Amino acid sequence: IEHIDADVVVIGAGVAGLSAAPRLVEAGHDVVVLEARERVGGRLWTEVIGGTLLELGGQWVSPDQTALLETVETLGLETFERYRAGESVYVDGAGERIRFTGEQLPVADDTVAEMERLTALLDELVADIGAEEPWAHPRARELDTVSFAAWLAQQSSDEVACRHIAMFIGEAMLTKPAHAFSALQAVLMAASAGSFSNLVDSEFILDRRVVGGLQRVPLTLAERLGERVRTGTPVRRLEHTPDGVVVTSDRVVVRARRAIVAMPPTLIPRIDFQPPLPRRQHQLHQHLSFGLVIKVHAVYDRPFWREDGLSGTAFSPYLLVHEAYDNTNHEDERGTLVGFVSDEHADGVFAMDAEQRRERILADLAAYFGPEAANPVVYYESDWGTEEWTRGAYGASYDLGGLSRYGADQRTPVGPIHWACSDFAGLGFQHVDGGIRSGWAAAADVVAALDA
Numbered sequence: 001i002e003h004i005d006a007d008v009v010v011i012g013a014g015v016a017g018l019s020a021a022p023r024l025v026e027a028g029h030d031v032v033v034l035e036a037r038e039r040v041g042g043r044l045w046t047e048v049i050g051g052t053l054l055e056l057g058g059q060w061v062s063p064d065q066t067a068l069l070e071t072v073e074t075l076g077l078e079t080f081e082r083y084r085a086g087e088s089v090y091v092d093g094a095g096e097r098i099r100f101t102g103e104q105l106p107v108a109d110d111t112v113a114e115m116e117r118l119t120a121l122l123d124e125l126v127a128d129i130g131a132e133e134p135w136a137h138p139r140a141r142e143l144d145t146v147s148f149a150a151w152l153a154q155q156s157s158d159e160v161a162c163r164h165i166a167m168f169i170g171e172a173m174l175t176k177p178a179h180a181f182s183a184l185q186a187v188l189m190a191a192s193a194g195s196f197s198n199l200v201d202s203e204f205i206l207d208r209r210v211v212g213g214l215q216r217v218p219l220t221l222a223e224r225l226g227e228r229v230r231t232g233t234p235v236r237r238l239e240h241t242p243d244g245v246v247v248t249s250d251r252v253v254v255r256a257r258r259a260i261v262a263m264p265p266t267l268i269p270r271i272d273f274q275p276p277l278p279r280r281q282h283q284l285h286q287h288l289s290f291g292l293v294i295k296v297h298a299v300y301d302r303p304f305w306r307e308d309g310l311s312g313t314a315f316s317p318y319l320l321v322h323e324a325y326d327n328t329n330h331e332d333e334r335g336t337l338v339g340f341v342s343d344e345h346a347d348g349v350f351a352m353d354a355e356q357r358r359e360r361i362l363a364d365l366a367a368y369f370g371p372e373a374a375n376p377v378v379y380y381e382s383d384w385g386t387e388e389w390t391r392g393a394y395g396a397s398y399d400l401g402g403l404s405r406y407g408a409d410q411r412t413p414v415g416p417i418h419w420a421c422s423d424f425a426g427l428g429f430q431h432v433d434g435g436i437r438s439g440w441a442a443a444a445d446v447v448a449a450l451d452a
């Protein structure tokens with residue numbers, strides 16, 4: 001086992017940890033980054049599978065994500081626009097396929113009006129509560145002790161409208177059923193993108209991609225950090241005193257003045273802290289859990305749906321694949337569709353064997369885009385639930401009451417230990433942008449502490 005002395009040890013080489021480290025280096029500090037996996041990037045992961053580049057984790061960039069956009073630019077990476085020309089598809093409760101354009105789903109006029117009313121209501125709450133400190137708002141406890149499903153039912157008797165609004169936050173974002181998270185947690189999710197309107201606007205939230213995949217961001221950051229980044233070093237133990245830490249991983253022991261733990265908060269309790277963390281930290285980590293979603297990639301010899309005038313965008317709260325998009329790579333002849341199967345639907349298809357599951361999921365893509373969709377040349381399911389160092393997707397969120405009760409403590413340092421992750425409240429919450437912001441914030445705190 002190798003022993004290293006450093007000023008700061010960063011645990012986790014996801015985008016949060018890899019955004020913190022360069023700031024510390026710029027401020028003149030020695031940094032070591034310890035990463036459990038044999039690769040960097042965490043929930044950003046690009047692989048060539050069956051001859052096509054697939055983004056197995058996070059991929060989209062939206063115009064409000066200025067920390068990510070700044071990073072992409074600084075690293076000299078290029079972006080391209082998601083293909084969106086043509087008509088979108090919606091499948092209704094009777095299984096009928098309806099083509100439409102624009103953001104408004106083709107549902108009954110009174111349901112459209114009701115969805116617009118609920119959207120305005122959520123936009124108002126978002127404007128009032130914000131992304132940074134939702135727990136500090138006078139209505140925090142009230143909104144945090146009712147499930148989003150129950151809250152929607154209180155606001156509207158139009159079940160179809162409620163079901164669609166629930167889908168945008170539940171299946172599509174927190175990847176939990178809307179009975180399993182609070183209205184306040186839903187407001188935070190929307191606030192992360194500036195407004196609920198932004199969050200549900202696929203033109204906005206799914207705007208661009210990075211050429212070569214979004215994992216280029218952590219890969220390039222790590223490349224620049226060079227030998228400071230050690231992969232294959234899962235951290236098992238963290239001993240701390242007010243003056244510093246000793247961090248033990250499988251291959252390296254680092255003695256440092258400060259630590260930044262840049263891991264999903266749900267995995268933090270797997271580290272043996274000595275002395276143990278304070279009561280508030282123990283409690284708050286137990287009130288967070290990961291959602292679950294299968295990201296399905298289907299690659300075809302050409303983007304055949306475009307010939308039919310379709311954009312590749314599709315929605316239905318009635319199908320297992322609740323949303324799908326054209327995910328064709330930059331300057332690629334092959335066409336790729338990406339679809340998502342979320343929360344309890346994911347449980348359902350995971351209970352099937354792999355062949356059945358593939359058939360069932362492709363049947364939904366065929367319901368959206370026609371029979372050709374059932375026969376891809378490459379089919380792949382991103383299954384983050386089985387990833388030892390993640391255990392779900394996209395991110396972690398609080399149970400009922402957890403955000404208002406514990407949120408204020410999520411980033412509070414414990415002695416020399418600081419925290420960073422996209423799963424903490426803030427702009428870009430549960431997105432790469434939020435991970436970068438949290439890394440920058442933790443680095444600034446550490447620099448200030450070291451300079452004091």
Ligand code: FAD
Nearest residue numbers: 012014015016036042043057058059060235389422431432
């Ligand atoms: P992570 O990426 O989870 O990084 C934490 C790191 O810590 C990991 O590398 C992990 O291996 C490491 N680690 C864990 N335990 C230990 C240990 N004991 N010792 C050492 N290292 C450890 N976001 C978007 O902005 N746009 C999208 O389109 C998008 N789509 C997504 C699709 C999927 C399928 C998924 C899974 C996520 C998506 N996201 C998206 C979310 C985004 O990927 C994450 O919010 C972000 O990448 C998280 O970064 P992070 O650094 O905070 O955490």
